[in-house]
Structure formats: C-alpha cells, structure tokens
Amino acid sequence: MTTLTAPNPYHRFDVMPIGPRWRAGASGRTLTDTNPWDGSTVTEIPLAGLDDVNEAFATAQAAQADWAATLPEQRAGVLRAAAAILDTRREEILNWLVTETGTPRGKCEVELGVTKAVFLEAAAMPHHVSGQILPSDIPGKENRVYRQPVGVVALISPWDFPLYLTSRSLAPALAVGNAVVLKPASATPVTGGLLLAKIFEEAGLPPGVLSVIVGSGAEIGDAMVEHPIPSIVSFTGSTGVGIGITQKAGIKRLLMELGGNAPLVVLEDADLDYAVKAATFGSFYNSGQICMIANRIIVDRSIHDQFVDAFVARVASLKFGDPADPATAIGPVINHNQLASVQAKIASAQQAGAKLILGGNPIGPTGLTLPPQVLLGTNEVATAKEEVFGPAITIIAADGEDEALKIANDTEYGLSSAVFTRDINRGVEFALKVKAGMTHVNDSPVNEEDNTAYGGVKQSGLGRFGGTWSIDEFTTHHWVSVQHTPRDFPF
Numbered sequence: 001m002t003t004l005t006a007p008n009p010y011h012r013f014d015v016m017p018i019g020p021r022w023r024a025g026a027s028g029r030t031l032t033d034t035n036p037w038d039g040s041t042v043t044e045i046p047l048a049g050l051d052d053v054n055e056a057f058a059t060a061q062a063a064q065a066d067w068a069a070t071l072p073e074q075r076a077g078v079l080r081a082a083a084a085i086l087d088t089r090r091e092e093i094l095n096w097l098v099t100e101t102g103t104p105r106g107k108c109e110v111e112l113g114v115t116k117a118v119f120l121e122a123a124a125m126p127h128h129v130s131g132q133i134l135p136s137d138i139p140g141k142e143n144r145v146y147r148q149p150v151g152v153v154a155l156i157s158p159w160d161f162p163l164y165l166t167s168r169s170l171a172p173a174l175a176v177g178n179a180v181v182l183k184p185a186s187a188t189p190v191t192g193g194l195l196l197a198k199i200f201e202e203a204g205l206p207p208g209v210l211s212v213i214v215g216s217g218a219e220i221g222d223a224m225v226e227h228p229i230p231s232i233v234s235f236t237g238s239t240g241v242g243i244g245i246t247q248k249a250g251i252k253r254l255l256m257e258l259g260g261n262a263p264l265v266v267l268e269d270a271d272l273d274y275a276v277k278a279a280t281f282g283s284f285y286n287s288g289q290i291c292m293i294a295n296r297i298i299v300d301r302s303i304h305d306q307f308v309d310a311f312v313a314r315v316a317s318l319k320f321g322d323p324a325d326p327a328t329a330i331g332p333v334i335n336h337n338q339l340a341s342v343q344a345k346i347a348s349a350q351q352a353g354a355k356l357i358l359g360g361n362p363i364g365p366t367g368l369t370l371p372p373q374v375l376l377g378t379n380e381v382a383t384a385k386e387e388v389f390g391p392a393i394t395i396i397a398a399d400g401e402d403e404a405l406k407i408a409n410d411t412e413y414g415l416s417s418a419v420f421t422r423d424i425n426r427g428v429e430f431a432l433k434v435k436a437g438m439t440h441v442n443d444s445p446v447n448e449e450d451n452t453a454y455g456g457v458k459q460s461g462l463g464r465f466g467g468t469w470s471i472d473e474f475t476t477h478h479w480v481s482v483q484h485t486p487r488d489f490p491f
Contacts (some may be wrong), residue, residue, distance in 0.1 A: 002056045009092050012197045013043045013190050015367050016214050017197045018052050019059035020207045024051050027215060033189055036332040037103030037323055039366045045189055048215040050223055053181075056211035057229040060152045060179035063208035066353045068149045068177030072126030074303050079123035079175055080450075081203035084117045093195065097163060102193050102332040102368070106322045107286050115164045122171035129176055133382035140485030147475045149177035149254065154230035156221065158237050159185035159334055160289045160389075161191030169234040169255065170196065170210070172470035183224055185237075189214040217241070222415050225249050232474070234289075239387075239413070239459045255473050257455060259293040259387045260415035262445040263408035265430070266307060267401060268300040270420035274442070282418065282444030283393040284318060284372055287330050289338075291460075292416035292438070292446040296384045297395045298404050304397045310375065311395070312358050315372050321364060332368035339368055342390030343408055347372055349381035354394065387413065400429065408437045414458035416445035437461075 015022045027049030033042040048056075067075075086093060090112065097108035134143040153173045157166035166184060173180050184192030193212040199294055200210055213220060221241075225233055225248050232253040235245055239259035246254060263284055266275045271443045282294040321330035333339050339362060350356055354377030362370045374390035384394040398404035408417060417436040421427045427441035437456040440447070455464040463473055 006092070007088060010089075010195065013194050014045055016045070016048065016194060016212045017201070017207075018048065018211050018213060019055045022123075025049060025213070027052075027219065029216075029228070031186060031189065031214060033100065033187075035099050036334055036366060036368050037364060043190065045214050048213040048220055050220065052213055052215070053146050053220050053223045053227065054198060054424045056181045056213050057152060057154075057227050059208040060181050061212060061229050063206060064149070064152055064177070064179035067174075067175065067179060067206060070177075072129075074363075075126045075175055075177065076123045078203045078205050078206075078234045079119050079160075079171060082171075082199050083116050083119035083123065085199050086112060086119070086366070087170075089199075089309060093163070096191050096195055098323050100188050101159070101162065102323050102334065103286055103289075104328045104331050105326055111161055111164050115167045118164065118167045118171050122175040122470070125172055125175040126177075128468070129471060129475060136481070138155065138483070138487060140405070140483060140487060142482045142484060144480045144482065146478045146480060147471075148478050149232040150474055150476050152230045153178050153180045153474065154227065154233045155180050155182045155226045156217075156224065156233070156235045156237065157182065157184050157192050159187040159192060160286060160291070162188035163196070165236050166192050166196060168465055169236075170468075173234070174200070174205065174209065175476045176471060176474050178474055181211045181213065181224065181230065183213050183215065183217075183220065186214070186216065222248055231476075242461065243459075253473075255465070256461045257415070257463075257465060258459060258461040259413055260293070260460055261295045261385075261387050261411045261413040262292055262416045262418070262436075263434070264294040264297045264417070264445060265398075265404050265408055265419040266297065266303070267404065267419065267421040267426070267430070268302045269422045269426075270303075271422060272303060272307060272310065275420040276307065276314055278418070278442075278444045279311060280314045280318070282446055284315065284330055284391050285444075285446055287333055287370075288391045288447050289333065291387075293389075294393060294418070294445050295388055296379065296407075298392060298398050298407050299395060300401075300404065301397045301399050302397075308357070308395055312374055315374055316358060318372055320369055320371050330369070330372060330391055332364055332366060334368075334369060336366075336368065337392065339370060339389065342370065342373075342388055342392055345382040345386055345388055346375070346392055349375055349377055349383040352381045353377065354381040354383065379410055385411070387475055405430065405433055409433075412459040413456070415456035415460035416440070418443060418445040437490055 024046035025048035320330035360371030431439035
C-alpha cells in the first residue's frame with residue numbers, strides 16, 4: 001500500500017513576490033504579524049514602499065501580454081492545480097488560517113472549501129470568454145466584438161475572510177488573462193496574500209503575473225489606486241476607504257464590496273425556532289466580523305419577547321475562546337483596535353437607551369475574545385445604525401410588516417439581508433422591497449458554504465462578484481469592424 005506524504009511546508013513568509021522574485025520590501029519598516037488568540041509572533045515582514053509598488057506594476061504590465069496569449073487550457077490548468085494544492089496542503093493552510101486570523105477551525109474549514117470552489121469555477125472561465133458578431137447597415141461590413149483582459153488589476157483585500165475574499169477576485173482575474181498586483185490586509189498578510197502567491201507559484205503561474213506587496217495603506221494603498229498602470233481596482237473593505245478610492249482612482253473601473261448593516265427580519269408567521277437558529281448563526285459567525293453578517297434583528301412585536309428569550313438562551317450556550325478548539329463558536333476579534341471599536345459602539349448604544357441583556361468582558365491570553373453581546377434597542381442606537389463588525393447584535397421591535405420594512409431600509413448600506421416567514425411568496429415580495437444587493441428568504445444573510453456573492457447597493461459597493469459576473473468585470477470589449485467589399489464614401 002502506498003502512503004501519501006505531505007509536501008514540505010511553505011516557508012520564508014518574511015519576503016514577498018515583487019516582480020520576478022521574492023524579496024524584502026524596501027520601505028525600511030517592519031510589520032510584526034501576531035496571533036490574535038495568544039499574541040505570539042507569526043512572522044515579521046520588511047514592508048514594501050513606493051519603489052516596490054512601481055516595480056510590481058511595471059513587471060505585471062510586461063508579463064500580462066504573454067499570460068493573456070497562453071491557451072485557455074493552460075490558464076485553466078493553473079487554476080485546477082491551485083485547487084489540488086489546497087487539498088494536498090489542507091492541514092498546513094488550515095493551521096495558517098487559525099493562527100493568523102484567530103477564527104475557529106470550523107470557519108477556516110469552510111473558508112478553505114469555498115476558496116477551492118472559486119478556483120475550480122475560475123478554471124472554467126478561460127473557455128467561456130466569448131465575443132459577438134453584430135449586424136451592420138453598411139453593405140459588406142461585419143462588426144465583431146471581442147472580449148479581452150482588462151490588463152493589470154490592483155487588488156486590495158480584507159482580513160475577515162482573507163483567503164476567500166482575495167481569491168474571489170484573484171482567481172477569475174488570472175483565469176481570463178490579467179496580471180494582478182495584490183495588497184493584502186496588514187492583519188493577514190500571509191493568508192490574504194503570501195500564501196496564495198506560494199500556491200499559484202507551485203501551480204505553475206509564470207513569475208511577474210502576480211505580485212504581492214505588504215505595506216501600510218497610508219503609504220502604498222493610495223499609490224496603488226492612483227497608479228497609471230492598473231485598469232481596474234478591486235477592493236473589499238470599509239465604506240470610508242471605498243469612498244476615498246472613488247476620489248483617487250481616476251478613470252478606472254472599480255469593483256468594490258464595502259460595509260454592510262444587514263437586517264434580519266422575523267415576521268409574525270415565521271417558524272420561531274428556525275429563525276432563532278438562523279439568527280444566532282447569522283449574527284455571530286466569525287465573531288460577527290463579516291460584512292454580510294446580521295447587524296440588526298427586526299422582530300414583529302407580537303412575537304418579540306418570545307423570540308428574545310429563545311435567542312438569548314441559544315446565544316448564551318455558544319462556546320467562546322480558543323479558536324483551535326473544535327467546539328469553539330466565537331474566537332478573538334482581529335486586534336485591539338477592533339475590540340475598542342466594538343466596545344465603544346456598545347457603550348454608546350447603552351447611553352442612548354439600549355439595554356444590554358447578554359454580555360461579558362473580554363477573555364483569553366490577549367484579552368481579545370469578547371463574549372457574545374445582545375442588546376435591545378431602536379434603529380438609532382450605535383450598534384444598529386453603524387456597522388459593528390464584532391460579536392454584538394441589536395434586536396429591534398417592529399409594529400407589523402410595513403414598519404419592519406421601513407426599519408430594514410433605514411440605513412445607508414445595502415449589502416445583504418434576510419426575512420423569515422412561513423409564506424414563501426410573502427417572503428419574496430418582502431425581499432424585493434428591501435434595498436439591498438442580496439436578500440435571503442428563510443436563511444441567514446451570510447451563507448458560509450456558498451461561494452456565490454453578488455454585491456451591494458447604496459454605500460455597500462460597486463460591481464458584482466462571482467460566477468459569470470467575474471468574466472464581465474475582468475474583461476473589456478473591443479469593437480472591430482471588417483469591411484469585406486469596397487464601399488462608397490460621401491466625399
């Protein structure tokens with residue numbers, strides 16, 4: 001019997017692929033990447049500076065033409081190989097995710113699974129980039145519309161689901177022939193960038209097609225967005241930063257998923273037990289650190305008290321603590337700045353009249369693990385009006401369906417949402433009135449095992465992620481007319 005052995009672990013995460021080679025950044029400053037649970041050092045990385053940004057984009061521009069000219073099957077093969085590597089290095093990658101993000105292993109397993117699904121979906125894209133033949137009113141003329149890669153993509157990714165949220169833009173961008181310069185979040189430079197670069201290098205991606213530059217947003221983020229070489233900026237992160245990108249990018253295509261304030265609406269005819277289960281998951285998955293997470297639960301007043309009692313009982317049973325423990329549901333938040341932000345919003349909500357009915361102080365070696373927090377309040381308190389991005393949820397009472405819809409839409413955001421009712425048609429009618437990019441009937445606003453994401457409206461973003469939308473986003477049209485027979489000109 002043959003025993004399969006795991007490949008040698010990846011190493012040297014103190015350097016980054018800038019242009020054709022792995023090397024240290026030239027800024028003169030160093031990032032210390034730490035484990036949110038125990039505070040141990042994960043790696044130390046000499047950060048990239050402006051010269052590194054310029055080299056990465058120049059190399060990407062030079063490498064992109066040859067990459068785009070490769071046969072579709074060659075690009076597809078790289079994506080399939082990357083997916084296979086996720087399997088052969090499964091434990092290694094899971095350990096990196098748990099260690100660097102501080103999120104429970106179960107969530108990391110899901111993230112690895114949806115990332116693999118993205119790679120395999122992207123592997124089909126090279127063969128689905130199609131053009132058109134359009135009619136002409138000029139005799140003997142043919143109009144062709146070709147689809148071509150946009151060229152070079154500037155990709156800035158977040159820390160909350162780093163492997164997946166980077167890959168959902170990176171994989172399709174590469175698949176259809178683009179080069180990518182990637183800046184991962186400083187909190188997750190390995191799982192959001194350097195680890196993916198190792199995977200694609202092993203999968204056969206040519207040097208220079210993907211550069212990863214780890215550096216501060218203040219120093220290199222603006223430089224990436226303003227740089228003349230990239231044709232598109234793909235960004236997932238806060239609305240404030242997204243607004244800044246729109247002001248700095250110039251004439252570029254923008255693909256952005258920004259902040260969220262997802263309402264989860266429970267109508268009076270909902271299956272209460274099921275709604276409680278879905279709301280618990282939808283509020284506290286990944287410690288609430290997902291843009292599509294439920295930020296507000298809006299419950300019909302006739303069942304409000306019953307819902308609150310059942311919800312609090314279920315949430316109180318959740319295990320919080322060490323993310324490496326398979327039983328843990330809630331791990332630490334990413335860093336002390338994020339913890340302070342969550343606690344400040346809870347305090348502000350209480351000062352405005354919200355009632356904290358379930359809480360607790362942070363625990364753990366770093367003091368970053370906040371027990372689940374449940375508040376009763378109005379749509380005006382800070383934990384309902386603002387995106388919390390932590391393990392805190394506000395429950396709001398509504399007098400009937402019309403008021404529930406009004407409260408749900410009373411936000412500047414419009415990313416994800418959910419409604420619970422036993423009447424599916426009623427649920428769909430309600431969903432169509434919600435001002436959001438995504439609304440789920442009888443499901444949580446965050447779908448952990450579904451790699452399909454669509455995008456938002458209002459202050460939640462521009463463009464569409466996932467599926468054939470990715471082909472549209474990462475390609476451009478080129479109109480070519482062919483005059484087959486000589487024509488007469490008016491002069």
